[in-house]
Amino acid sequence: MASTPRRLKRSGLTMPIVTPRFINNAWHRGCDFINMDLEDSVPPNLKDVARNLVRESIPVVNKGGSDAVCRINHDLMEADLNAAIWPGITQVNYPKAEYGHEIERMDEIITRLEAERGIRPGTVEIGANIETAVGVANAYEIVTASARVMDFGGAAGYDMSRDLGVEMFVSFDQFVYGKGEVELAARAAGREPHAAPFTPNITGSVSDPDRAFAEADAARKCGFRIGGGLHPAVVEPQIRGFASSDDEISDAQWVLQEYRKLARTGTTWVQIDVSTVDREGSPRPMGADSYLGRHRVIDRYEASRAEELLQWRDLCRERDEEKAEAVARVRASEAE
Amino acid sequence: MSILVRRSNLIVPAVQERMIRWSWQRDADAVTIDLQDGTPAAEISRIRKTLRQSVALAGKAGAQVFVRVNAEYVYADSAAAAGPGLAGIVLPGAECADHVADASAILDDLERTHGIAPNSLEITPSIETGAGVWHVRETITATPRVKQVVIDEAALAASLGITQSADHDPLVYARGRLCIEATAAGVQPIAVADPMGTQTGQVSRDEMIQIATDSRNLGFKGMVCGHPSWIDAVNEAYTPAESLVDYYTQVREVFAQALAAGTAAAPFAGRMIDVPVDEWAKDVLAMSAACAARDAEKQAARQATDVWLDAHPWDQ
Numbered sequence: 079m080a081s082t083p084r085r086l087k088r089s090g091l092t093m094p095i096v097t098p099r100f101i102n103n104a105w106h107r108g109c110d111f112i113n114m115d116l117e118d119s120v121p122p123n124l125k126d127v128a129r130n131l132v133r134e135s136i137p138v139v140n141k142g143g144s145d146a147v148c149r150i151n152h153d154l155m156e157a158d159l160n161a162a163i164w165p166g167i168t169q170v171n172y173p174k175a176e177y178g179h180e181i182e183r184m185d186e187i188i189t190r191l192e193a194e195r196g197i198r199p200g201t202v203e204i205g206a207n208i209e210t211a212v213g214v215a216n217a218y219e220i221v222t223a224s225a226r227v228m229d230f231g232g233a234a235g236y237d238m239s240r241d242l243g244v245e246m247f248v249s250f251d252q253f254v255y256g257k258g259e260v261e262l263a264a265r266a267a268g269r270e271p272h273a274a275p276f277t278p279n280i281t282g283s284v285s286d287p288d289r290a291f292a293e294a295d296a297a298r299k300c301g302f303r304i305g306g307g308l309h310p311a312v313v314e315p316q317i318r319g320f321a322s323s324d325d326e327i328s329d330a331q332w333v334l335q336e337y338r339k340l341a342r343t344g345t346t347w348v349q350i351d352v353s354t355v356d357r358e359g360s361p362r363p364m365g366a367d368s369y370l371g372r373h374r375v376i377d378r379y380e381a382s383r384a385e386e387l388l389q390w391r392d393l394c395r396e397r398d399e400e401k402a403e404a405v406a407r408v409r410a411s412e413a414e
Numbered sequence: 415m416s417i418l419v420r421r422s423n424l425i426v427p428a429v430q431e432r433m434i435r436w437s438w439q440r441d442a443d444a445v446t447i448d449l450q451d452g453t454p455a456a457e458i459s460r461i462r463k464t465l466r467q468s469v470a471l472a473g474k475a476g477a478q479v480f481v482r483v484n485a486e487y488v489y490a491d492s493a494a495a496a497g498p499g500l501a502g503i504v505l506p507g508a509e510c511a512d513h514v515a516d517a518s519a520i521l522d523d524l525e526r527t528h529g530i531a532p533n534s535l536e537i538t539p540s541i542e543t544g545a546g547v548w549h550v551r552e553t554i555t556a557t558p559r560v561k562q563v564v565i566d567e568a569a570l571a572a573s574l575g576i577t578q579s580a581d582h583d584p585l586v587y588a589r590g591r592l593c594i595e596a597t598a599a600g601v602q603p604i605a606v607a608d609p610m611g612t613q614t615g616q617v618s619r620d621e622m623i624q625i626a627t628d629s630r631n632l633g634f635k636g637m638v639c640g641h642p643s644w645i646d647a648v649n650e651a652y653t654p655a656e657s658l659v660d661y662y663t664q665v666r667e668v669f670a671q672a673l674a675a676g677t678a679a680a681p682f683a684g685r686m687i688d689v690p691v692d693e694w695a696k697d698v699l700a701m702s703a704a705c706a707a708r709d710a711e712k713q714a715a716r717q718a719t720d721v722w723l724d725a726h727p728w729d730q
Contacts, residue, residue, distance in 0.1 A: 094679055118689035119679035211597035211633075215551070236690035240697060242597055242633035252631050255590020282685040308686055 085145060085168060085203070086110045086397045087229065087270075088294070088320040089313045090306040092149065094119035095128050101135050105142035106405055107310050108317065110397065112139040115149045116158050117173055125154065129161035136166035143404030147171060147205070155180070156187060163191035163202060169229065171205035174237060176212045181223035188226065205229035205272070209237035214256040217263035229304060230264040231272025233257045251276035272304040273297070285309035294319025299369075303390070317398075322391050329370070330384035331361035337381040347377035417704040418561060418602060420444050420478065421636045421652035422645045427452040428461045428481075434468045438475040438719070440642040441649065443708060445472040446480040449491050450506050458487070462494035473499045476715030480504050480538065489520050496524040502536025504564065509545040511556035518557040538562045538604070542569035547588045554601045564604040564638055565592050593633030602635035607644045619647050626651030653705040654698050662695035669695075 090111035093100040104112045114135055120128045132148055140146040147169040150158035155172070162170055172184060181204065188202050204226040208214055214233050221230045232238065233256030239246040251257075257273055264271035274297040279289060290312035294305050298320050305316040322330070332355075340348055352363040352374055366372035374380075424442035426433045428449045437445045447468055453461065465481065473479040482504035483491035492503050505517050514537055521535045537559040541547055547570070554560045567585060571578050576585075589605070596603035607625065608617075617625070626637055626648045637648045654662075665682060669692040672680035679688045 094677060097677065119677070121673050121676065121678040124676065211594045214594045215598040236688075236694060240690055240694040242593060243635065243697065243701075244631040244633055246694075248628075248631045250628065250631075252633070255587060256594055258587075258590075259594070284686050 084393065085228075086393060087145075087272075087304045087306070088394070089316040090144075090147070091310065091313065092119070092306065092308055095131050095135060095148075096120055096124050101131075101138055104139045105144065105408065107142075107144070107313050108401060108405075109144045109313050110317075110401075111145040111147050111169070111306075113147050113149050113171060113306065114139065116154075116162070117149050117151045125151070129158060132162050132167075133164045136164060140166055141404065141408050143401035145169065149173060155184060159184065159187045159191065163188055163197070164195060165197055167202055169203040169205050171207060171229075173207050174209045174213065175206040175220050175232075176210055177216055178219035178223035181206060181220055181227060185224035185226055200226070202226065203228040207272075208232035208256070208260050209235060210241040211256070214259050217260045218266065221263050221267045221269055227267075228270055229272050230267075230269050231257075231260055231304070233260045233273075247279055247282045249278050270304060271302060273300075273302050275300045275302075285311045287311050287315040291315035291319045298322075317394075321394055322387050325364050325368070326387060327391055328361045329364040329368075330387040332363045333374075333376060333380050333384040334388075335361060336376045337378070337384075340376055347375055350374050350376060417701060418635075419701075419704050419708040420562065420602070420604075421705070422648040423480070423604065423636060423638045424477075424642055424645055425482070425638050425640055426472070428465070428468070429453050429457055431464075431468075434472055437472045437642075438477060440645050441475075441712065442477050442639065442642075442645045443636070443649070443712075444478040444480060444501070446482050446504055446638070447472060447495075448482040448504075449487075450482050450484050453484075458484075458491075462490065465491075465494040466497045469495055469497065470499045474715070474719050476712035480536070482506060482540070488517050492517075492520055492524055496528045496530065496535075500530075500535065502538060502559070502561075504538045504540055506540045506566070507542045507546065507569070508539030508553050509543055510549050511552040514539055514553055514556035514560065518559055521559065533559060535559065536561050538564055540564050540566045540569070541588075541592060542566045543573045544570075546570075547591055550592060550595045551599065554596060554599050560601055562602040562604050562635070563592065563596050565589060565606065566638075567606050568608070589632060589634075597633055603633060605629040605632075605634040605637045607637040607639045607641075607648055617644070619643075622647035623651045654702040658698060659702050662698045665691060665695040666699070 087110050089109045090113050091104060091107060091109050092113040092115050093104065095101060095114040095116060114132060116125065116128050136146045145168040146166050148162040148167060149171040150162060152174040159170065175181065184204060192199050192202060204224060206220055206227050208217060209232050213220065221227050234253040236246055238253060238256065244252050261271040261273050274293055277293050277296055283289065284307065290307060294316045303320065305320060307316065336350065351372060353366040353372055355363055363374060364370050420443045422442045423444040423446055424437055424440055425446045425448050426437050428447050429452060434447060449458065449461065469479045469481065478501035479499055480502050481491060481495040481500065485507050503517065505513065508514055517537050524530065525532050525535060537557065539553050539560060541550060541563060546553065550563065554563050565588065570585065570588060593603045607622065622644050629637060630652055636652060639645050639648055665687055668680055668682045669687050672678065679686060
């Protein structure tokens with residue numbers, strides 16, 4: 079199977095594919111992906127109509143550089159895949175994943191459709207979402223069932239609440255065990271965990287930009303890189319939350335600079351009191367009052383964290399430029 | 415499928431005959447007569463002789479009655495309890511499928527010899543050790559007799575060398591694993607009303623409602639109550655509140671209107687209502703109805719008992 083470059087999924091909007099005003103305006107929202115929903119936001123009597131809209135909607139939602147992805151129905155998997163796998167689709171999201179054999183079956187169908195429809199083999203990724211206790215119990219078998227599963231998470235949300243019989247919006251993390259199991263399964267299998275640490279949301283708001291930022295920022299600091307939402311107001315805050323701040327970038331550069339100095343001395347670590355470091359210099363560490371603290375240890379673990387941070391910064395920048403250029407192209411052609 | 419409503423389960427030491435005599439009046443959905451903890455070995459034979467009467471007494475206001483047997487005497491304790499009114503046994507220290515399968519074989523025999531419907535007696539494994547937490551999947555799926563599984567936090571803490579305190583919660587993982595594995599297996603996870611650090615007699619009604627509500631929001635379906643004063647709070651917390659019933663009734667109306675208008679996603683009170691929210695609303699309303707039916711059943715049993723008591727006042 080061909081390897082594809084890492085796809086960024088910091089922000090995305092999930093929308094009913096049967097609502098034209100959402101689909102038609104999605105391209106300029108600045109999302110990394112647009113998730114065209116065939117599942118819960120589409121009434122049962124419109125499932126056929128919805129399927130027939132996917133192929134024509136792909137170029138509509140991805141013309142501004144967003145990836146076009148599609149959420150299918152668990153119980154209508156074969157028919158939905160047949161409707162969704164067309165050139166331009168980068169991922170199908172499979173809800174309520176419970177067993178490895180479901181994913182194996184999806185892989186077979188996607189492989190066949192890629193071959194029949196002129197799509198480079200291995201292009202279409204699977205986002206497997208855990209929404210039941212059975213899914214949590216079988217997490218590792220699910221995530222390892224296909225190399226296409228590159229986005230693996232869940233164990234929270236309305237369906238999970240319902241399966242466990244718990245209220246969705248409470249003041250503590252009622253899903254902590256399941257989320258931990260799913261994250262570990264993804265990490266063990268070398269796939270991207272789709273998760274977020276607990277941030278209380280007792281209002282249940284889906285459009286609060288401050289909350290969206292706080293959640294994305296916390297997720298990034300916990301090592302998660304995938305976001306998504308339902309309302310355009312959360313797109314920009316998510317992108318911002320998943321980006322490293324200028325201070326963090328300068329700090330990472332400083333860490334690598336100090337690590338290079340350290341390597342020349344032949345020792346493996348050093349502790350530096352950042353309050354003694356020139357704050358006007360560049361690069362410079364974050365302040366003593368930052369979340370990283372005053373006494374900083376420089377060693378290969380810190381250097382590796384700093385490297386990842388800078389690589390992520392580059393990937394984000396590249397992706398944002400790509401989207402900005404695509405949007406500019408569309409606007410220019412519309413102006414002609 | 416009917417919903418098993420067993421919110422509160424009052425546990426009473428078998429040796430405390432006075433408590434057993436009063437246990438039926440406490441409005442618990444279930445009563446467990448405990449032959450294990452607090453029963454002196456010398457007393458067990460004597461207690462076994464009256465166990466059947468105790469079971470009948472504890473259940474006369476509609477509570478389902480269980481007997482917590484001794485792990486070493488599953489046969490003798492179960493045989494002493496087997497008869498009309500026994501819902502099942504609580505199996506302490508269950509750690510693997512064999513423990514449950516062995517107990518199930520004993521109940522097979524007892525059902526046959528006592529004319530009890532086959533496979534009707536339940537087994538509730540009580541998880542009390544690290545091995546029990548780890549092997550919970552095989553333990554609860556060993557027989558369809560398992561409808562509930564209980565986490566005994568005091569026993570678990572003791573076996574793990576944990577000093578109980580309100581300051582730390584070392585059982586987050588154990589509770590989470592129990593809820594996930596039980597739910598996955600279609601078995602109800604049951605908590606204890608005296609979790610880490612809670613001391614009998616020191617808990618206000620409001621605190622108990624909060625403890626029970628938090629447990630329900632972890633996925634538990636009921637609680638074992640070590641003190642009768644906790645039962646009302648636990649029943650209340652595990653019954654959907656009127657405000658919740660009103661809210662989800664409105665959710666169902668809003669969603670039905672959205673569907674009629676051709677969409678399955680609609681805003682309501684700042685939240686997004688779609689299929690899973692509507693499904694959850696159905697569940698809450700069904701649970702509310704099931705709780706009301708269970709309460710009516712207990713009320714009817716209690717009224718019948720009052721009539722009977724008038725004729726036999728000495729029983730009090």
